[in-house]
Amino acid sequence: MSSIPRHVAVIMDGNGRWAQQRGLPRLAGHEQGSKSIRQCVEACMEAGVEFLTLYAFSSENWKRPALEVNGLMLLLEKFLNEKKEEMLREGVRLRAIGRLDDLPKACRVKLDEVRDATAHNTRLNVILALSYSGRVEILDAIQSVVAEAAAGTLGPGDITPELISSHLYTAGIPDPDLLIRTSGEMRISNFLLWQLSYTEIHVTKKLWPDFGKADFLEALQDFSSRQRRYGGV
Numbered sequence: 001m002s003s004i005p006r007h008v009a010v011i012m013d014g015n016g017r018w019a020q021q022r023g024l025p026r027l028a029g030h031e032q033g034s035k036s037i038r039q040c041v042e043a044c045m046e047a048g049v050e051f052l053t054l055y056a057f058s059s060e061n062w063k064r065p066a067l068e069v070n071g072l073m074l075l076l077e078k079f080l081n082e083k084k085e086e087m088l089r090e091g092v093r094l095r096a097i098g099r100l101d102d103l104p105k106a107c108r109v110k111l112d113e114v115r116d117a118t119a120h121n122t123r124l125n126v127i128l129a130l131s132y133s134g135r136v137e138i139l140d141a142i143q144s145v146v147a148e149a150a151a152g153t154l155g156p157g158d159i160t161p162e163l164i165s166s167h168l169y170t171a172g173i174p175d176p177d178l179l180i181r182t183s184g185e186m187r188i189s190n191f192l193l194w195q196l197s198y199t200e201i202h203v204t205k206k207l208w209p210d211f212g213k214a215d216f217l218e219a220l221q222d223f224s225s226r227q228r229r230y231g232g233v
């Protein structure tokens with residue numbers, strides 16, 4: 001493949017519809033969806049993608065019924081428990097972005113544990129967006145910039161795009177080159193609003209639980225055919 005994206009971000013959509021089509025509870029869709037993650041991680045490692053950011057739970061998702069929210073939190077815990085050893089073995093570094101304090105304590109503890117255990121891994125960075133909102137991320141960045149300005153350590157001229165990037169949850173992580181969205185929806189749903197400015201977008205009608213390694217590789221193929229001009233000619 002001629003050009004491999006360094007960073008792929010994914011909006012994993014369609015779990016509910018997948019379950020509904022089978023007469024199953026929505027959680028069965030999320031459970032199946034967590035299996036697609038493994039397929040994408042494998043595809044990233046094979047292709048040489050360095051960063052994979054997954055939109056696992058948005059700030060807006062707290063509005064879903066408690067049964068579904070609790071089920072997703074349990075699924076997250078189970079996922080971290082089950083995958084920890086594999087991540088260590090495969091060289092995967094796990095991190096999370098978002099308002100992580102909103103998560104149940106058990107999830108936070110597990111996330112910290114897996115983050116710390118995998119901190120030295122370099123083969124693939126997997127970043128889970130949890131209780132994440134792109135607007136809130138920008139607000140949080142502005143608040144910390146303003147606090148530094150008020151303390152006198154920053155002047156108006158210091159406020160550059162690079163400075164803003166360095167105050168986001170994704171500080172130090174390159175902007176995504178490719179965004180994949182499943183289930184056919186043509187929107188970015190409050191995901192990585194600052195970071196997606198020049199990202200190529202690949203939308204597929206496939207529902208997330210049906211999205212596998214071959215689909216991920218197809219998205220990479222699509223990406224390699226794009227001409228990125230960044231506003232130039």
Ligand code: FPP
Nearest residue numbers: 012013014015016017033034056075076079
């Ligand atoms: C969107 O589908 C998906 C989510 C809100 C949750 C994504 C979670 C997973 C893929 C599995 C759990 C993740 C981890 C890290 C264990 P939807 O429910 O909005 O689908 P719909 O639009 O068809 O209703």
